[in-house]
Amino acid sequence: MWSEAALRVIADTDTTLVTACCPGAEALWPSPYDRARSVGEPSVRTEAFEAMAAGEWELASAVWQETVQMLWKPPAAWFSVNAFYVPDGDGYRLRNWYVNFEHPTRRMTSGFDTFDLAVDLVIDSNLSALRWKDEDEYAHVRRLGVVSDTEHQAVELARTQVLAMLEDRAGPFAGTDQWATWRWDASWPPPRFPLHPLAP
Template sequence: MPTNSEKGAAARAPGRWRPGEHILWRYRANGTGEVHICRPVTVVRDSDDLLAVWMAPGTECVRPELADGTPVHAEPLATRYTKPRTTVVSRWSGAGVLKLARPGEPWSVWLFWEPGWRFRNWYVNLEEPRVRWPGGVDSEDHFLDLSVYPDRSRRWHDEDEFDQARRAGLLGDDQARRIREAGEEAARLVDAWGRPFSEDWPSWRPDPGWAVPRLPADWHRPVRARHAVPGAGARAPRRPGTG
């Protein structure tokens, strides 16, 4: 049963983060290897079989945007993955997000709530298995996503983006096949109501004493000592205008 802060794990296990520590959850851009998404998060649990983190409302994050200032999802699909991009800093709106990831799995599971802590749904984000480094974890998004609802129904998202990414050359045939297989495996997990869906994470609440993590100036820093693949750099973001 998950607890609010899991303070019982007071001593840091070798290579593990303590509950309450701040790390970065980052994604590399498909086809470039540059970090284009960065979200400061608070560690909830870090064990041999699970990394759980909390992204608080109002967290300052980095996200991609087209170089002409167009939001990515406002660009027509035909040119969404071919026009130049940059990165911008903005704050996460709405309720916070609890992210759960098990080592080696090609997805992470996110939990969403409505205001007042009314649980809305789980969200299976297909992605490259995360690579740990001293300041956080890095991955690469695989476009396809799966919403899972409290009545155990599920719905796929972004299949059009997945197909367009293939046409744009961001995914090869072998990689696309592996992603599809991962999606089928995730769907079977949902149908069997395995972990984490069978666990009581919807009742979890963040420690009220936790501060909102800050976005460091060097959020895009290359990682030279990962546990697996080599590190990659990124451009520093431009901040959107105020007012």
């Protein structure tokens, strides 16, 4: 296991899984990645990818901070579409969309499993502009063999699918007003791991 995050299921159908998390949600991350977040040093993230390639890392207990996140994913897709919300006055506002390229969802007893393939697409909240993110890290994990040629081909196809979905205003981009006004219910506690909580 490379990482683990506690999420709240918003919708789960044959066609789409929608989950969310909020500040305070429990997580487990590789210790180099956790250190990279703390010190803001990109080279530490490189260490994390090298540990992944070697198959040797330790997990550190973590807590999701700052943003509320909602994730949308069809079961066979090689990507998920994420909406990030940031504090704004007494509530939150949609800051941006974030497309994460990853393995299709695999169901497990305790949740679901996927695998992050490093490259991402960041889209403005109003869909007016986009930028590719972490292309250098994606090239690095390709060189390390973490992402195979077959996975690379799947990512290239997924990129085309996402851009077409964005242009056609399909999927979650068809209901951006609804997503922009969605809010985490104040009565919902931060998600926790059911089997191994970080604190009693």
